[in-house]
Amino acid sequence: MSEKTPTTPKCRSVVWKVFKKPAERNRPRLPCPLCPGTSIVYGGTTSGLKTHLETHHKDEMLKIEKAEVTPYNELTKFHDLQQTSNAVAVKPDQSQIYLARSFATGGIPFSFSKNPEFVRFLTSKPENFVIPSPKQIKSLIQVEAIDYLEKLTHEFKKVKKYCLMTDGYSKVQRGFHFYSVHVGFVDKNFTRNVKFVALRNVEKGDAVSVSKAINGVLEDVGLKLSDCTNITSDAGSPLVLLADLHQIDRFHFFQVKAYSSTGFRIHCACHLLNLIICEFSQVKGVANYYKVAQKLAAHLGRCKEDKNKLKMLAEALKIKSPLPLPLPTTRWGGMHILLRNYIDNYEAIKNVAILKKYLIKEANMNKMKELVVLLKPIHEGILKLEKDSSYVSEIIPTMVWIRHKISQITSGFSTILLKAVDKRLAQCIRNKRILCTMLVDHRFAYVDKWVEPMKWCDVEERIGLYETKTASFIDAKTDVSVVDESFENYVFKHSSSNNDNNGSMESEIVRYRAFLSTNRPSDECPLSFWKSQKNNFQKLSLIASELLCSPASSSVSERCFSKCSDFVRQTKRNRATTETLNDLLTVTELCKLKRTQEIVASDTDESDLSDDDDEWTKISIEETAAEEMRTTSNSEDSEDSFSIIDNDDDLVET
Template sequence: MITHLRSDHPDDLRKAENERKGKNGAKNEKNSRYDNDANSNLIMALSTSNVPFRFVKNEYFKKFCLLLNPDHIVMSPDAIRRKLAENSNKYILEISKKVGDLEKCFIACDGWDGRYENVSLYALFVYFVDKDFCKQKLVWFDKEVTWNKNRNLQFLGIQKLDGKSTAENIGNLISKLIRLYGIDFCKIMGGITDAASNLKSFLNRNDLYHIHCAAHSISLILEEASAIPKVAQVLAKVNRLAAHLSRSKTDRKKFRDRSAALKTKGRIPLPFSVTRWAGCVMLAVAYLEHYQSISALDAFQQFLLDDNEKKVLNHFIEMTTPFLEAIHNAESDATYCSEIVPQYASLYEFVSGQNQKTRLVKLLTSETLKRYSKYLTNDVALLAVYCDPRFAYLDGVLKTVDWEDIERNAVNYCESSREVRPADATGTEPPAKKSNNQNTFFSRFLESKRQSQPTESVRTEIVNYEAIIMAGRPSPSSCPLLFWKSNGARFPQLSRLARHVLCSPQSSAQVERLFSRCGELVSSSRRNRLFTKTMNDLLLNASLGALKKLSEEVRDKEESESDEDSDDDIGEDVYSMWPRNATNRRSSSAPPSL
């Protein structure tokens, strides 16, 4: 039969063989794609849970996988470690290509210490503006890297710190991380961090600018306000209700059912994480919104407030709502550090216009003024305000600083960081022979005139910049980088300054939110014996998984947090480490958030 087909029907036989090969090839390709997807999801499941690698050797897990696909081969623990390292190396390689033209950048760094301070983890993000005036954020996928120009951060990694959390060890870790991506340390312009002394010491040692995280700075004001005795006494009742609801699943269900019957929307009063900025204010807001639902509990009298306590709590919420809005605004990664000073100017104007006879208003006014004045002495924060056309030369933004002082700082910065163009560095003519009269009065006169030309150029740009701003200021909702992108040729020196100082956001919220996951990993008795290299790869993959999750799903609103009826809704999971866009309650006297 085969001989007959080969001799009399060769074309039909060849066609049938090609079809069979095509079907087998498509089947093999489909199986290969299935295996890759399955292995990638297995890696992410192990990275975002406390399950040890040896779980893949479990007999029943293997049977479960065989029932799903008899041809699938489960990865071994060693293969999992290799895949983790492969993902990390691939990520580093892709980022290294993207940051090749990085000119200046800001870093956001923060650490997490174990309960007994035997483990310290530090994460690092890098912010920069490219030459096309786009702030970029990298979103990691298993097979590709996608760039979103509406975001502004580069996640470099998270690693275990060797030794104590000193400024020297932190500096060594940061140097090690940025070298992995081919970034020169001299390209770091500064950092945005909280008030940790070791991080501030590291920046000061290396002569780098430091911007205090705006969200953390404002949250310190609210902490001081919540410590006022009358306010603290009322907040204690609020916390008792939140603690009771977190412990009792039955009462929590009753409370939710009553709120649903009353059509009360929003998050019920459950405890926030201790690291959550302005958690006391958010809890107080939730308490008042669901006040009518308290009667659904069996023993609810202890959680109710009298008229004076209600008055105190309402006044506390009314005075702190603008501060809460400012924190939520600062937590977004689409902000600019140029918004910090105007935001504080807005808060100070609001609180100084209230009745100063109450202790709460007095404290808010003094604390706001103290931190507002501190930012007004920060050179890079002032330069950022100046380079933002929405706020430059705006009356009421700078309390004690003149715009002329910032202009002088801009001139000095442009002069000290003058860009050397390639055409100047690769001239074809040989260098001119040095004159023997280098120290004559005439040579010094010519040299001074030659050096004054760039300064006059910057001053001319400053004059023209002020004129164009005063003629027509961009809207508050516009992007300042679009202004410099369209006017870069007209203001080459100032546009370069803007690329440097506008790369940082208002806060270090992204890195702050990262450690809810990391603490679970290193505190687990089943995972705390990992080698440092494996743990670093595991943490990097877990963090990239969180980034991927956020790129695929719309972030929930703040009011929908802890909405599931389970005990797990009390804490924050791996995906709540990233800030959410929230709709906030606004008081009638609060100024609009920037």
């Protein structure tokens, strides 16, 4: 019988830390990976290989011998040396293998190896480190969460006015019903801060239960709901009623009966724009194209084999756009994304036999392309307003820009879409808080086209209701001593036009209007403008600090839910409660805060966990979206579910 040669022979000699052991034992010579072009006599014995290493590579041999004692440190450095010298890759040490196995068995994203906190742990780990138990890790996270809340409580002592960004999340299968709370405020340096506070369970979905939960969160950090000047949220009825019950806006403190409370809660701009897309998606004709793309996405979400075939074909055709995969129903601009990806991958879809039934006829492709072109400005508006750096004052100008872009597109659907945009634009123009915020934004103030058919004089009357002697923050060092007072401040303080800062609001508005009409600043940030002009317009600057404290959308809540939803979805892998999710998110915010204080440029999750090659981060999202699409597809197969849609057989290839 012939001797069986093992495919992965066990390496015993130290030379196999450098040389790659051949499958053929009698191979005459082996190439040296440390000196390319050189081959050493082998013939089944390692004597010649070891002599070569001891003679020509003494330093590397010392490192290998040392690595036998401390494999966790020195062997990694030796491997780095091998890679930098373009040598043949050597076998990784056992610690790296164990680490890779932990990633595989734990379902951890591969890019987690770049996580700043993980890297910090590796560099600070002592030699006698003892791995903590799961209970100890959970306890440490709870302690860190408490530490973060204490820091917030101390910071909020200086906050007098703030805005609230909140949204709800429900998962019926797990019994999850909770709300997230974020607080935005402007500090004494006219810098806006948006802070995550907590997640909190709600017993019911009514306004009273939501109000009770949010009140409890705010009380934990020393804030009062009565000091909240605005709520930015979607149009959920509990949140609308919450703003109504608590009279969230300074207008109500003056008991002005002419103004409706529901007119001043800020409707999340991204949700508002997405409602336009949702309304448009149900229009007769439009829905047919969307339905075909949804069915394809649902199929790809169910069948991984067909998805992989399509992916390989798309790569072969050098298509860079993502596949038309299912998207969660809460994804803003989802219709535009899905139709765009469908069109971009159309050539690849045609070459997969089983996907033929999801093809649209070539003659109808131009119509679908028209839809993508029409929806593009709205999606771009969503991407702009979902940023934390956005302002409420940008909502109306963005919608005016969207309307302008759509009106220039020649399409049979453009008139229908313009009606939907006009409906939401009129809703925003009726919101007096948005108009007042635009007045204190030097980029848009006194530009007539932004507020038509309203007049700026009407806005001036309403902004006076915000006049108050209390700033959005407590500044114990506001008064400048006589000794430290500069000549410029002294002259300004005693000038006739600003004597003792007793000018009326009306006079400040007149001077502000004249200032913008003669020399409108080019600052991109309105808060930077008010930081430089706070001495010239002291009353308006205080109002601006209140009105500009909120972003244009509640996207911070959506991002918060996307971080914790993986725990909620995967019932077999995690039994985390809302309290545990709250602690995890709180510690994440604490880590961000500490890295910001240390002037670390990189952020935590968004930049480090966004590799396109990393499928782990996408699995749960795709599974959930596919489940939603399956539910939608099943309901759409009934005769009554899409009564506004004609038969789409004439769209699909046969």
